[in-house]
């Protein structure tokens with residue numbers, strides 16, 4: 118692929134013979150056009166068009182969003198690619214210009230005549246930028262990628278896809294983008310989306326897509342670009358129905374929250390599962406075995422019974438007195454009405470709202486038979502009659518979801534009645550609170566309890582469903598949590614992203630087929646991403662040694678990074694680092710030696726970790742010190758004592774502050790140029806079982822982009838010793 122980086126600075130009249138100058142001229146003209154578009158919007162006078170203040174406020178907001186979207190961000194290139202078609206393509210998305218050359222960028226820019234200067238990356242005409250290949254050029258003669266330095270267009274790279282003489286070489290610009298040091302929040306990848314990723318980004322909105330991807334294969338990036346794509350392709354529909362991105366915790370959401378705004382999409386909600394089900398304040402945590410049972414899909418059946426447990430078939434008639442007359446609906450007729458509602462597949466609350474109307478209707482029929490001519494207003498009045506209300510209350514009592522779950526968890530007899538044949542007696546004992554709380558307010562609600570309440574709420578009243586939901590780190594959800602997410606997209610679709618090998622909850626899913634079933638999207642397609650953009654080969658090779666033990670069905674990822682990455686595994690003896698301490702394979706010998714020596718004093722390890730952080734900070738980019746949660750306070754104090762400022766994972770790294778101290782349980786989804794990993798054995802021990810511990814370690818080992826330093830005083834897990 119011919120690459121060009123230098124410009125001929127000659128001042129020849131436009132069009133310049135130097136292609137780079139011509140491209141710069143197009144960039145300057147596009148920027149001017151964007152400024153003009155923005156000025157147009159800013160100068161619109163809304164005073165005539167807005168009939169009332171509500172409309173005015175809405176329009177004003179739309180306008181200010183549009184003005185924001187039209188900002189020319191100095192460090193975000195306006196276009197990053199060019200496609201020269203062999204023939205004029207279908208004009209969909211390209212305005213009415215009958216040209217074969219298109220500049221591809223983050224947003225659409227047109228000139229004063231309405232002719233496109235830059236085409237949105239999501240338009241159909243841009244798609245071949247991501248998909249065209251020598252094998253299938255998709256009518257593209259030339260694909261040009263642009264390189265920028267500090268907002269200046271400084272290079273370009275050409276691929277003549279139909280030229281058999283041109284060699285197929287790797288893109289240096291793509292490699293540079295992948296290798297670029299990471300500081301600050303996650304950034305978009307629009308310029309370098311890969312074909313297999315693009316397939317997922319542009320998948321049809323009607324279907325749910327599940328992506329199994331190894332660490333760093335771009336699952337999160339793909340999910341976010343997919344939302345941006347869907348908002349472009351189905352803007353009106355999704356503006357009505359809404360989109361939501363669900364992530365594992367706030368630090369993670371903070372890390373990704375800039376990506377969609379950078380793509381011009383400001384209106385996407387982001388939440389954790391906990392936030393979705395925040396009907397009660399979560400104050401407690403369940404022991405693992407309790408959480409597993411509470412998260413089991415069988416709990417849905419228990420709740421179904423519990424919600425309906427108060428229904429009673431009437432045995433008394435309902436007598437309505439109106440004026441001087443009494444109307445009597447006999448018990449058998451009421452029973453039929455209740456039975457019919459029980460048989461129908463409608464929400465408990467909808468049936469509760471329908472029953473008084475049904476009874477009132479029965480009264481009205483009797484009135485008509487008695488020679489009266491009642492209208493709808495009479496029916497409403499009868500439905501509100503105290504006798505009808507009392508009959509409804511006796512047959513179909515209102516259900517408060519939180520109270521219901523409270524009762525289930527504190528009343529063994531009620532639980533036994535609802536769980537009979539569904540949960541074993543042992544399981545029932547497991548879910549009961551050891552000491553029933555006094556009141557709803559003082560109950561030690563756990564996240565699993567909040568999910569149960571959410572399920573009960575949905576049985577009473579249908580949960581609002583969105584147009585599209587992206588669920589990241591999906592492997593960690595319990596079946597009941599999948600159901601909670603699933604009911605938020607019953608009428609829409611979902612993008613489910615995860616990695617079975619990174620499942621670190623006791624209820625983590627064993628298979629995507631099962632997860633999709635619980636989500637209510639059985640049989641959805643599952644795609645695999647296997648090329649890691651983050652983790653260098655040396656490091657992914659090392660971490661993948663854990664795979665046979667933690668997810669035997671998964672193949673190791675392949676790294677697309679140019680740099681093999683630096684991997685150092687060092688045992689710290691009580692006296693300090695061992696003399697020979699550079700490469701991974703040293704650890705086996707060192708481990709063998711350690712059988713004779715007592716475990717290293719933690720102080721020596723901590724000193725070595727602080728020294729490694731200081732050393733690593735000499736290089737450009739971000740540094741993450743990842744350690745077992747229990748070791749965080751000690752390490753924080755040691756870093757403070759050494760005068761090394763450090764951040765929490767939720768805080769953005771900046772050029773001045775590049776070191777983040779990361780508890781192992783918060784490392785998921787994050788990445789750093791360099792990772793210093795403290796005492797793997799402590800990370801494994803931090804989890805309730807060994808497999809989960811090793812999975813947590815796998816997550817931690819796969820956070821670095823360029824280098825990994827593992828420091829340990831205790832033995833490494835066997836798979837990592839050789």
Ligand SMILES: Nc1ncnc2c1ncn2[C@@H]1O[C@H](COP(=O)(O)OP(=O)(O)OP(=O)(O)O)[C@@H](O)[C@H]1O
Nearest residue numbers: 306309310311332333334335336337338650651786
């Ligand atoms: N096509 C691409 N071009 C350039 N960079 C990419 C591309 N795809 C992914 N990346 C980069 O690779 C890194 C990992 O991506 P991402 O975090 O989305 O992976 P992931 O699969 O969600 O990882 P994990 O499972 O570890 O959470 C990010 O820095 C992302 O920007």
